[in-house]
Amino acid sequence: MDSKPPTEMAVADTGVNVDGDTDEDVGGFILYLICQSFKLMTRCMVPDQVAGDSDHVAGDPDHVAGDSDMRLKHDDGWNIPAGSPFYPSLPAVYRNVRFQFVFFHAAPTAVQDFLPEPLQAAEDGLCVASGLEVPLCENYGSFEESFIVMKCHFQDQTGFYCSHVFHNGPAGIAAGREIYGTPKVYAEMKVTRADRSMVTETSYGGVPVLRIASSVEAGSPRDGGAGQDGDAAPHDAMPALTPAWRLKIIPRADGPGPAIKQLIDCTKTARDVEVHSFAQGKGTIELDASPRCDLTPLKPLEYGDAFHMESSYTEGYARVVYDYLSDGP
Structure with missing residues (x-):
């Protein structure tokens, strides 16, 4: 079993060298840990979305590729912005x-x-x-x-x-x-x-x-x-x-x-x-x-x-x- 202290083990896993660490090194390492923790939290809270398709959640078996309502069809369009028209359609x-x-x-x-x-x-x-x-x-x-x-x-x-x-x-x-x-x-x-x-x-x-x-x-x-x-x-x-x-x-x-x-x-x-x-x-x-x-x-x-x-x-x-x-x- 590795006898390194937990903090030193974490540093080793990241590849960050803290030998002779300075205040700047320690500060950078703490910031790194905060960022990693935040990424882990958001990954748990928000499903991954497919780029360019806000309705498509990765791994969703009910989603059919290309059927997103967000994408404007070739012959469609009323006024701009296309996804949220400035004024509604007639009548x-x-x-x-x-x-x-x-x-x-x-x-x-x-x-x-x-x-x-x-x-x-x-x-x-x-x-x-x-x-x-x-x-x-x-x-x-x-x-x-x-x-x-x-x-x-x-x-x-x-x-x-x-x-x-x-x-x-x-x-x-x-x-x-x-x-x-x-x-x-x-x-x-x-x-x-x-x-x-x-x-x-x-x-x-x-x-x-x-x-x-x-x-x-x-x-x-x-x-x-x-x-x-x-x-x-x-x-x-x-x-x-x-x-x-x-x-x-x-x-x-x-x-x-x-x-x-x-x-x-x-x-x-x-x-x-x-x-x-x-x-x-x-x-x-x-x-x-x-x-x-x-x-x-x-x-x-x-x-x-x-x-x-x-x-x-x-x-x-x-x-x-x-x-x-x-x-x-």
């Missing part, structure tokens, strides 16, 4: 969204400057400014938003192109831009509602750029909608803003220019629509300029009607109607 469910719409006419030449080719401005310069308040969206949370759409022509169709969207929720911005090409940017939003009136104020980069004010005139239906009193205003009294076009652009990674450039029609995205209230009135807008956004060319020349609506709906997929990279000019 997106919205509850009790409160809208205001103000119709106005701008100079057609001014509208044309905001339209991408091959869209052409409508002769009447019709535009719509809208503010909205979303108390609940199951996918993106609560947020406020304002946007502008403008009447235009694409091939043999007349519809509306969405040129500007201001939004104060990060997940909604990413989803809108990446899925539909909705031109959402982060802005400071303030929505005020009182009785029959609604005001949406938008500041971009700390500078006011858009103010939308509307009210339901006295005597016009209030809280009218499907399934309510017969004298309520039907929501189809408001002109349809369809086709609803967006420009989707995703940049290339290997050089300048777009990897994806498509004209998207969002007409069919909203389904299971339930209108809780609807009313008609009048409204005005104020347009200003910031260093990053100048809306003043769209100065109203004439106003149309304004509308208030509260609705719930589900938002699904849209449709690609024109691919710039494959369809050509």
